Amino acid sequence: MKMFPVYKQFDIEPVRGEGPYLWDEDGNKYLDFYGGLAVISVGHSHPAFVRTIQQQMEAPGYYSNAVPNRLQDEVAERLGKSSGYEEYQLFLCNSGAEAVENALKLASFQNGREKIIAFRNGFHGRTSAAVNVTDNENIQAPINRNLDVEILPLNDFEALAETFSDTDICAVIIEGIQGIGGVHIPETEFLQHLRKLCTENGATLILDEIQSGYGRSGRFFAHQFAGIHPDLITVAKGMGNGFPIAGVLISPDFEAKSGMLGSTFGGNHLASAAGIAVLDIIEKENLLENAGRIGDYLISNLQSISGIADIRGKGLMLGIEFPFPAGEIREALLYKQRIFTGSSSDKNTLRILPPLTFTEDHAEQFLDALTKVLNYYE
């Protein structure tokens, strides 16, 4: 048997990681400006993170949600504080798509409606409802196209007003910062307007912070720049620094009914311990402030490199757009400069999502490498 080949891969296999670096079998060292797709929030093999997982393995590592679990309670309490709204309730699951699936289900349970508004270039996962609200028909199977979904242009106030006036909306789902779509930011006023429209119309506002959350933007959640409280917030990726854990933050007016949501593995002891270790490290190492500062440093220095068409994003979630496809730049960065970066569905945009522990030195290494690669293409 072999793996079902659904992933386009480079032919480098990392076998060791430490902080922002990865090594292959031959001992070559790589700088990880991709963070394993925004997952490695506190760095590879962070000693405090490794120690926590090792200790939890003996403590027990797993038991189901049939028993209370104080580690889950701690994740909920700490995440509530980080969100700036301690009244949120938490449901824990295992992956981003599962969090989105549960958020959409909760919205529909809450108001009994069906129509969802999502946005152009948005990505929310590959499971049934999540892929249905994702703006990419190529990854939707015919059985996925059964929700009543309207995809609107991002930051288009008029299109939004028109759709809201037409019918009762169940939920609006929007990324804190669009990731896979090429790093596009919802305007502050647009998010504030969405909050107002959802409140006035009894619709649920879902902020997908799976990629933009956990400090990546320089705030714990990217929507905090707009000062709003969404009804539901989805989290995953950076939450477990590679250990699978995801969740939905749920506004206090949502009432839980036994069995309405559930998961065998969701919030298990190992996953919750990983989640606590990540929150500890983010706090102790002041990583929100660091992500904002290094992001600003990168943006201001990228502006002086010629051959770049646009720079978008906040903190350590940046999209660098070139006036040509970014694929060759990405390959040259990896094979000639030993730096991992990410692609996006906008073929000209390179995505960078490094661990939040990055320093000015790491940023300099990237800026130098990118300058060399672009000089080669001039």
Ligand SMILES: Cc1ncc(COP(=O)(O)O)c(C=O)c1O
């Ligand atoms: C914004 C956003 N939502 C949802 C998902 C789906 O997460 P997962 O791959 O863990 O299912 C992703 C994954 O990239 C994402 O970026």
